[in-house]
Amino acid sequence: MTTMALRAGKQTWALVAKDLLVEWRSKEVFSAMVLYVAVVLVIYNFAFEFRRDTVAVLAPGVLWSAVIFAGLLGLGRTFAAEQDQGTLDALLLCPVDRGLIFVGKLLASLLFMLLVQAITVPVFVTLFDVRLSLPALVPLVVLGSLGFAVLGTLFAAMATHTRAREMLLPLLLLPLVVPVVIAGVRGTQVLISGEGSLAVWLNLLAGFDLIFLGVVYALFEYVLEG
Amino acid sequence: MTSTWAVEAANLGRAFDEAWAIRDLDLRIPAGQRVLLLGPNGSGKTTLLRLLATLLRPTSGSLRLCGFDPLRQGNEVRGRIGLMGHRPLLYESLTAEENLGFYSRMYEVPSPEARSTALLRLVGLEDRAHLRVRALSRGQQQRLALARALLHDPPLLLLDEPDTGLDEEGLAVLGRVLSEEGRTVVMATHQAERGLAWADRVLVLRGGRLSEDRLLRPESAMSRSGAVASEATP
Numbered sequence: 001m002t003t004m005a006l007r008a009g010k011q012t013w014a015l016v017a018k019d020l021l022v023e024w025r026s027k028e029v030f031s032a033m034v035l036y037v038a039v040v041l042v043i044y045n046f047a048f049e050f051r052r053d054t055v056a057v058l059a060p061g062v063l064w065s066a067v068i069f070a071g072l073l074g075l076g077r078t079f080a081a082e083q084d085q086g087t088l089d090a091l092l093l094c095p096v097d098r099g100l101i102f103v104g105k106l107l108a109s110l111l112f113m114l115l116v117q118a119i120t121v122p123v124f125v126t127l128f129d130v131r132l133s134l135p136a137l138v139p140l141v142v143l144g145s146l147g148f149a150v151l152g153t154l155f156a157a158m159a160t161h162t163r164a165r166e167m168l169l170p171l172l173l174l175p176l177v178v179p180v181v182i183a184g185v186r187g188t189q190v191l192i193s194g195e196g197s198l199a200v201w202l203n204l205l206a207g208f209d210l211i212f213l214g215v216v217y218a219l220f221e222y223v224l225e226g
Numbered sequence: 227m228t229s230t231w232a233v234e235a236a237n238l239g240r241a242f243d244e245a246w247a248i249r250d251l252d253l254r255i256p257a258g259q260r261v262l263l264l265g266p267n268g269s270g271k272t273t274l275l276r277l278l279a280t281l282l283r284p285t286s287g288s289l290r291l292c293g294f295d296p297l298r299q300g301n302e303v304r305g306r307i308g309l310m311g312h313r314p315l316l317y318e319s320l321t322a323e324e325n326l327g328f329y330s331r332m333y334e335v336p337s338p339e340a341r342s343t344a345l346l347r348l349v350g351l352e353d354r355a356h357l358r359v360r361a362l363s364r365g366q367q368q369r370l371a372l373a374r375a376l377l378h379d380p381p382l383l384l385l386d387e388p389d390t391g392l393d394e395e396g397l398a399v400l401g402r403v404l405s406e407e408g409r410t411v412v413m414a415t416h417q418a419e420r421g422l423a424w425a426d427r428v429l430v431l432r433g434g435r436l437s438e439d440r441l442l443r444p445e446s447a448m449s450r451s452g453a454v455a456s457e458a459t460p
Binding site for chain 1: 279280281282283300301302304305307309311313314315316317318319320324328329331332333334358374
């Protein structure tokens with residue numbers, strides 16, 4: 001059992017490290033995500049006149065819409081890049097459980113999203129002049145990004161085999177991640193305004209993540225194989 | 227677990243949108259036999275190789291590879307298969323060495339660095355090990371693809387038009403690999419003359435069905451294992 005877990009861990013890490021190295025060399029996805037987020041935050045900052053009494057209501061929506069759509073950019077390339085190079089076939093030829101391929105891709109996508117958010121949040125706090133506890137925001141952002149990345153990885157894999165994959169991914173994904181967006185926005189509102197319970201939204205996100213991690217892990221084999 | 231048969235297919239079929247690419251295929255390939263797969267474009271060669279590589283699920287019939295059921299024992303099968311296609315299946319932004327290193331970890335190759343070095347030497351790319359794949363010529367990429375397919379020393383090697391884009395040096399390496407005893411090889415190619423030089427058996431596909439099955443070398447692995455090939459009904 002321990003040997004199997006160690007073996008799975010090594011293979012998963014090999015997948016994650018490969019994706020990170022490929023992205024480090026190309027900077028194709030990361031730079032697009034950062035640029036998108038920066039543009040969205042700047043545009044909203046100029047478009048709306050945020051006042052002290054409205055910022056807690058409006059700013060979280062801006063932050064999470066930037067995070068979600070930037071995440072879509074990254075997830076869209078998760079399997080598309082493999083498909084375009086033909087390496088998806090090579091991955092599927094490897095003697096590893098399909099669930100491990102899912103976990104490897106999920107972790108790589110999650111890391112990209114969290115890296116983008118490490119840049120986004122300070123820019124957001126500065127531009128919108130909001131006061132919130134950054135350590136308290138971390139679990140909200142991590143759980144929200146995880147839930148988004150879990151479903152995003154599943155649908156990115158499903159969309160890979162279709163012709164209109166760029167269109168299909170948001171169509172499939174966005175309706176299902178509405179609970180993540182709501183919990184993220186309301187949790188951030190709690191942090192900015194200091195009113196209400198953050199635990200409710202963290203619990204919702206944790207539950208969502210656990211359920212879909214299990215479901216997607218079990219389904220992934222059937223999604224990838226032709 | 228060792229099996230006399232590298233491939234055992236019974237009534238095998240694969241359809242795409244109700245069009246059958248492979249239909250009613252009965253085929254047994256003994257371990258160690260070198261099979262040349264011929265047929266016009268669209269005859270089902272690539273579909274058959276993708277079925278044998280476990281990249282496609284059969285629509286009908288049954289399939290066993292190296293004694294295992296690919297639907298239930300996928301990892302056991304995949305660990306015994308090497309596939310080289312007309313695309314190199316390599317990461318363009320990684321170096322030759324990094325590509326082989328990644329696949330070594332996925333296949334759990336013992337002594338991965340030594341194995342990668344030996345294979346890079348075999349395909350004549352030891353001085354290109356640190357170059358990114360996109361910096362290699364098409365022929366060099368195909369040679370590296372051959373190294374990737376051989377990385378885990380698979381007993382069943384599937385080749386889908388491997389000579390596409392392969393340079394003279396690569397063709398010589400491929401010839402040496404194909405002439406090695408003990409490995410089962412199934413190769414689809416349009417270069418029939420080159421293939422006939424090493425093949426023990428020729429299969430011809432037409433319209434997704436096996437139209438001809440001819441044994442070229444009776445002393446080959448097939449006869450050693452007691453199997454008999456015959457001309458199939460067109």
